Structures are given as structure tokens and as C-alpha cells.
Amino acid sequence: MNILAIDTSCDETSAAVVQDDHIVANIISSQVELHTPFGGVVPMIAKRAHEERIDPVIQKALKRAHLTLKHIDVFAVTYGPGLAIALEVGVRRAKELAQEYGKPLIAVNHMEGHIYAMFADVKKVLPHLPLLALLVSGGHTELVLMKNHGVYELIGQTVDDAAGEAFDKVARMLGLGYPGGALLAKLAEEGNPRAYSFTIPMTRTGDLNFSFSGIKTAVMRLMKELSHDGTRVLAKKEIMDIAASFQHISVEHVVRKTVTAVERTHVQTVIIGGGVSANLLLRKTLRARLKPLGVSVLYPTDKKLCMDNAAMIGVVAYYKAQRKEFVQNIEKLDRNPVTEITD
Amino acid sequence: MKILDLRATSEKEGISAAISTLKNGGLVVYPTETTYGIGADATNQRSMNKLLQYKKRREGKPLSIAVSDQSMAEVYVELNAAAKKVYKTFLPGPVTVVSKSKGNVAKGVASETGAVGIRIPKYSLILQLIKAYGKPITATGANASYKKRPYMIQDIFSNISEKQKSLIDLVLDAGELPHNEPSTVIDTTLDDIEVLRQGSITFSEQSQIKTHSAEETVHLGKKIVQKYKNLLSYKALVFCLVGELGAGKTQFSKGIAEGLGIKKTIVSPTFTLSRNYPFEGEGKALEFVHIDTWRLFSNQEFLDLGFAQMIDACDVIAVEWADKVRDVLNQYSDEAKLIWVKFEYGKDENERIITI
Numbered sequence: 001m002n003i004l005a006i007d008t009s010c011d012e013t014s015a016a017v018v019q020d021d022h023i024v025a026n027i028i029s030s031q032v033e034l035h036t037p038f039g040g041v042v043p044m045i046a047k048r049a050h051e052e053r054i055d056p057v058i059q060k061a062l063k064r065a066h067l068t069l070k071h072i073d074v075f076a077v078t079y080g081p082g083l084a085i086a087l088e089v090g091v092r093r094a095k096e097l098a099q100e101y102g103k104p105l106i107a108v109n110h111m112e113g114h115i116y117a118m119f120a121d122v123k124k125v126l127p128h129l130p131l132l133a134l135l136v137s138g139g140h141t142e143l144v145l146m147k148n149h150g151v152y153e154l155i156g157q158t159v160d161d162a163a164g165e166a167f168d169k170v171a172r173m174l175g176l177g178y179p180g181g182a183l184l185a186k187l188a189e190e191g192n193p194r195a196y197s198f199t200i201p202m203t204r205t206g207d208l209n210f211s212f213s214g215i216k217t218a219v220m221r222l223m224k225e226l227s228h229d230g231t232r233v234l235a236k237k238e239i240m241d242i243a244a245s246f247q248h249i250s251v252e253h254v255v256r257k258t259v260t261a262v263e264r265t266h267v268q269t270v271i272i273g274g275g276v277s278a279n280l281l282l283r284k285t286l287r288a289r290l291k292p293l294g295v296s297v298l299y300p301t302d303k304k305l306c307m308d309n310a311a312m313i314g315v316v317a318y319y320k321a322q323r324k325e326f327v328q329n330i331e332k333l334d335r336n337p338v339t340e341i342t343d
Numbered sequence: 344m345k346i347l348d349l350r351a352t353s354e355k356e357g358i359s360a361a362i363s364t365l366k367n368g369g370l371v372v373y374p375t376e377t378t379y380g381i382g383a384d385a386t387n388q389r390s391m392n393k394l395l396q397y398k399k400r401r402e403g404k405p406l407s408i409a410v411s412d413q414s415m416a417e418v419y420v421e422l423n424a425a426a427k428k429v430y431k432t433f434l435p436g437p438v439t440v441v442s443k444s445k446g447n448v449a450k451g452v453a454s455e456t457g458a459v460g461i462r463i464p465k466y467s468l469i470l471q472l473i474k475a476y477g478k479p480i481t482a483t484g485a486n487a488s489y490k491k492r493p494y495m496i497q498d499i500f501s502n503i504s505e506k507q508k509s510l511i512d513l514v515l516d517a518g519e520l521p522h523n524e525p526s527t528v529i530d531t532t533l534d535d536i537e538v539l540r541q542g543s544i545t546f547s548e549q550s551q552i553k554t555h556s557a558e559e560t561v562h563l564g565k566k567i568v569q570k571y572k573n574l575l576s577y578k579a580l581v582f583c584l585v586g587e588l589g590a591g592k593t594q595f596s597k598g599i600a601e602g603l604g605i606k607k608t609i610v611s612p613t614f615t616l617s618r619n620y621p622f623e624g625e626g627k628a629l630e631f632v633h634i635d636t637w638r639l640f641s642n643q644e645f646l647d648l649g650f651a652q653m654i655d656a657c658d659v660i661a662v663e664w665a666d667k668v669r670d671v672l673n674q675y676s677d678e679a680k681l682i683w684v685k686f687e688y689g690k691d692e693n694e695r696i697i698t699i
Binding site: 085137157158159161164169209214216217 | 557588593610613614617618647648
């Protein structure tokens with residue numbers, strides 16, 4: 001089955017060709033370059049860039065797979081969650097293609113895609129079900145219990161900021177530019193994670209939810225104090241130490257909640273998905289804590305599969321196609337920027 | 344005229360003296376949390392005539408009356424949803440709520456259009472007095488109309504004629520009162536609140552509140568939205584939130600959602616720009632839209648989120664970093680109720696200064 005998948009959920013325009021669950025082409029035209037001068041994703045620019053790039057990106061994916069649109073059996077597209085006006089671009093194009101070529105369309109939840117990134121590489125053994133997915137990105141921080149294919153339970157989520165968002169905001173406070181999260185993590189490698197102590201949030205709530213606004217505010221206060229209300233420029237060492245201390249406490253928070261979730265759900269497998277899954281400290285710490293419990297921690301080894309990409313959407317579509325979960329009324333399909341994985 | 348110094352008299356004595364005066368159709372000058380008021384039995388025509396002789400020049404304006412609680416109020420006026428909300432939030436307190444009369448008061452109390460202002464003073468002695476008396480008493484200022492605000496007995500006496508003075512039967516003197524503004528008078532007869540006189544409780548002017556924890560900020564958001572919720576029958580509510588990172592904008596938004604009865608967790612909309620949460624308000628299916636302009640670049644992008652449609656639908660909208668789109672927001676100041684809320688860090692770690 002040849003699947004053409006499209007994802008325009010945030011700042012990447014991506015198209016992929018997937019044959020069954022095998023990724024043949026996964027093209028990501030990152031917009032990061034465009035956004036950098038503004039210190040954040042700029043929606044209008046994102047929309048225009050998606051519009052400009054969507055067709056070339058689709059063509060490139062097809063070319064790499066040595067296929068044309070006529071060979072495509074199923075079209076798939078991310079309908080949410082994400083940036084409304086960015087999602088619209090992908091959804092519109094996918095609808096047009098499905099209608100023009102008279103082929104079925106599958107609407108995919110972006111977060112489901114991050115889980116299925118782990119079901120893509122057929123050379124490996126597939127993750128064992130049920131599993132726990134820790135999905136951490138710029139817009140989400142959630143713990144999803146995947147009981148079976150397409151059967152999910154959202155068992156924990158952030159009550160305020162997403163982890164990636166906190167990383168980006170703290171990075172901006174530290175003057176690191178955009179995209180800040182990755183830069184902050186890099187800087188943190190050279191800092192002392194115990195230089196400043198922040199409180200781990202939500203340790204006594206008894207639930208599996210996350211919170212990052214408190215840490216963010218604590219960093220803000222610390223910086224004000226260290227810089228004497230902005231009258232003194234922070235030394236590089238101080239910035240590195242703040243970055244390291246912030247990252248340490250954030251990772252500790254995420255890891256503790258995940259371990260608790262494992263203890264409660266008794267799963268044998270944890271997968272990490274979403275942009276923040278590329279964070280080395282998170283991977284390392286989670287593995288170290290879960291290994292003694294006999295739980296395996298998986299994450300995509302292909303860097304592209306950690307990012308927002310269309311291949312993972314194609315893999316979800318393959319599984320959905322098995323269950324015949326096609327869009328019934330293509331004309332009526334609309335983006336849903338706040339959809340949840342359980343919807 | 345008898346003058347009872349409340350600082351030297353027991354409460355019980357003050358109350359029983361006032362009750363016997365009221366029963367006999369007399370006028371009592373009494374303290375409240377705002378100014379001195381003049382009380383007469385609002386159901387006794389003879390008392391009312393005497394009061395109107397004292398106050399003069401009413402020109403069809405309603406007289407307000409003081410009751411002990413909401414159930415006593417409901418004997419005399421019809422409370423609509425808007426009025427009930429104000430009662431719940433602000434009474435007892437320095438707010439006079441004008442509602443439609445049920446006709447159980449003496450002639451001259453209600454306005455020409457049949458409206459009566461109700462006060463529930465936040466002044467324990469007076470609440471006890473009214474409760475014991477079992478009937479409402481007038482709650483108009485003890486000054487002659489348009490004269491100096493009466494914060495002490497002398498303020499009254501030096502501005503009235505001997506003839507007026509002779510009409511007063513009893514004075515409950517509590518000394519000089521704190522110079523609080525007179526009550527805010529709001530009209531609820533049109534199912535919407537309209538400020539007739541601005542007092543210490545502001546329905547439009549700025550007020551500053553300190554919160555000491557995230558929970559308190561949430562609670563404030565809840566209180567504020569409840570205050571304005573009744574406007575939703577014809578207007579969108581836009582909370583324009585201004586303040587730096589971590590100052591409490593999202594916490595306040597959580598409170599707004601809570602006040603609207605939304606059960607879903609309100610999370611930061613930075614990534615998705617806006618998040619919509621459906622709720623039922625004023626009998627309609629509405630949405631709470633939480634917008635974050637942090638990543639926005641221009642006013643046009645803000646409009647692209649569908650802001651005009653949200654205003655038309657009478658939704659509740661919370662805009663974080665609203666100062667970035669101030670010009671656009673101000674264009675909608677007629678169609679929507681804009682409520683600007685500023686958040687600042689306080690001295691202590693968890694303290695926030697919130698200006699509304």
C-alpha cells in the first residue's frame with residue numbers, strides 16, 4: 001500500500017511516502033531558518049511558507065520513492081493538534097489530492113504520529129503492547145497509555161506550559177534565540193546542574209500531571225536577582241549554570257512522573273516521542289531509572305523521526321487503513337488545533 | 344432629638360432605641376461602612392413622608408432601602424439573574440443594587456419607573472437592627488441632598504436647617520467614619536448592570552489586588568468573570584491580560600474557565616496560539632477562547648485567528664500579552680466588554696499585584 005502523508009502542524013512542512021509501515025521517503029523542509037530572526041514561530045510566515053513549500057516537498061518525496069501521484073493508494077494528513085493556520089494548508093492540499101485522484105483520505109492526530117514513529121522501522125522488533133508513551137514537545141507534555149492500536153488513555157498532562165515551551169521561554173530569557181530548547185540543552189552540558197536549586201513541581205499531587213510554569217517563574221526571579229534587576233549582564237558561566245540547573249529540574253520532574261506512571265500501569269515498554277525526546281539528559285535519566293524495573297525505554301534513533309515529520313503520520317495511516325478508518329466525508333474534514341489523542 | 348454615643352453604649356441598647364424610634368414613624372441617623380445614613384421604616388407611609396420632608400428634591404429618583412439579607416430583599420424587589428450575581432459577589436458591602444419594586448414599600452420609595460435600590464450594609468450593628476426590626480429602613484445619605492458627604496454627625500448638622508434638624512428623632516453616633524466612598528449604585532433592571540454612581544467598588548474604574556499564591560490568582564479570575572458573566576447575553580467579554588512571563592496570566596485564565604464552569608484543564612496556548620473550550624452561558628452554547636499573542640508578529644495575524652467572529656458569537660476571550668494587539672482590541676471596545684488586567688511581581692516570591 002502506497003501512502004502519501006502530509007504534516008504541516010507547526011514550523012515544518014513535511015511530506016512522506018510510506019509503503020505499508022516502511023518509510024520510503026521522509027522530506028522535511030524546515031522553516032527554522034525563516035523564523036530565526038523573529039525569535040519564535042511566526043504564524044503568518046509559517047502559513048505562507050507552508051503554502052510555498054507544500055507542493056515542492058510532495059514532489060520531492062514522490063521522486064525519492066520513484067512514484068507519481070497516480071501510484072498513491074491512500075492520502076494521509078495531520079488534522080491536529082497544532083497551529084490552526086498552518087494545519088489548514090496541509091489539510092486543504094490533502095483533501096484536494098484525495099478528491100482529484102479519487103483515493104481514500106485518512107486524518108491523523110499528530111500526537112499519535114509521535115507514538116507510531118516507533119512502529120516505523122521494520123528492521124527492528126515492534127514495541128510490545130501495552131506501552132506508555134511520554135510525548136514531550138513544544139505544545140504538549142503528556143503520558144499516554146497505549147493499550148492497543150488506536151486505543152489510548154491520557155493518564156497525565158501538563159496543567160500549564162509544555163516542556164518544550166518552557167525550554168524555549170527560558171532560552172529566550174537567557175538570550176539564546178530560537179529554537180531555544182536545543183541550544184539551552186547544549187549550553188547546559190557545560191554548566192553545573194546543582195548550581196541553583198529549584199523545587200521539583202507537583203511531587204505531592206498524587207497524579208501524573210506536569211507543571212512547568214513554576215520553574216519558569218523561578219528562573220525569572222533568579223535572573224532578576226543575579227542581574228540586579230537587569231542592571232548587570234550575566235556572565236557566561238552563570239548562564240550555563242542556570243541552563244543546566246533548569247534542565248536538570250525539568251528532566252527530573254518528567255522522569256519522576258513517568259516512573260510513577262510505569263509503576264501504576266505495569267507496562268514493560270516506555271517510548272519517548274516529540275521534539276524534546278531528542279534531549280540526551282532525558283533519555284539517559286529515564287533509561288537509568290527504568291532499567292532496574294526491567295522496563296525498556298525506546299525512542300527513534302533517526303533524528304528526523306523525533307522531529308515533526310510526515311513519515312510517522314504515514315505509519316499511523318497504515319494501521320488505520322487496516323481498520324478501515326477513512327474520512328467518510330472528505331469535503332467536511334476540518335483541522336482541529338486542540339484535538340486530543342483520545343478524541 | 345436623642346443622640347446615643349455608640350462608643351459608650353451597648354449594641355443592644357442602640358438597637359432597641361432605634362427600633363422604638365422606627366416603630367413610631369421616626370427618623371434615625373445611623374452609621375454604615377460608607378457614610379451616615381438616615382433611616383425610616385420604608386413600609387410606613389407616615390415615616391416616608393417625614394423622610395421626604397427631610398431630604399427634599401428627589402425628582403423621581405428612587406430611595407435606597409437597607410435590608411438584612413437577600414431573602415428580605417426579595418420581599419420588596421424582583422431579583423433577576425444579573426442582580427443575584429451582584430448580591431452573591433458584593434453584598435453585604437458598599438453596593439446599592441437597583442431592581443424592580445414589588446410594590447410593598449411606601450409611596451415615594453420607588454422611582455417613577457418602579458425601581459428601588461437595595462443596600463445590605465457591611466455594618467454589623469445595622470444588619471442586626473434591620474433583622475430585629477424585620478422590615479427595611481431607608482438607606483439614603485443623612486446629608487441634605489447635594490450637600491457634603493456625612494462622615495461625622497457635625498457634617499450633617501452644619502448643612503441642614505433647624506427645621507430639618509427637628510425632624511431627626513435619634514442619632515446613633517459612632518464618631519468619625521473612615522472616609523469611604525459612598526456606595527456604588529448599579530441598575531440591574533435591564534438585565535444588565537449599569538453603573539449609576541461610582542463608589543469604592545468599581546465596575547469600571549481600576550482597582551488593585553494583591554494575591555499571594557497561584558490559587559489566589561485563579562480565584563480572582565473566577566470572581567471577576569462571575570462579575571461580568573451576565574453581560575454575555577449581548578456582549579463578548581474580552582480579558583486583556585498584560586504582564587511578563589510567569590506573572591500569572593495563565594493562572595488567571597484558569598480562574599476564568601472555572602468561573603464559567605469549564606472542567607477541562609486550561610493549559611498555555613503559546614504553541615497552538617488559541618485554545619477553545621465550550622461552555623454553556625446565558626442559556627447559549629458559547630466558547631471560552633484562550634489566546635496567546637507571544638509568538639504573533641502583527642495585528643493581522645491576530646485577526647486571522649478569527650477574533651471578529653468570536654466577538655460576534657459573544658464568547659469569552661482571554662488574550663495573553665494583550666498589549667501587543669492593543670490597537671486591534673480597542674477597535675472592539677463597543678461590541679465587546681474589554682477588561683484590562685495587569686500583572687506584576689510583588690515583593691514576596693508568590694506575591695502578584697493585579698490591576699483591573
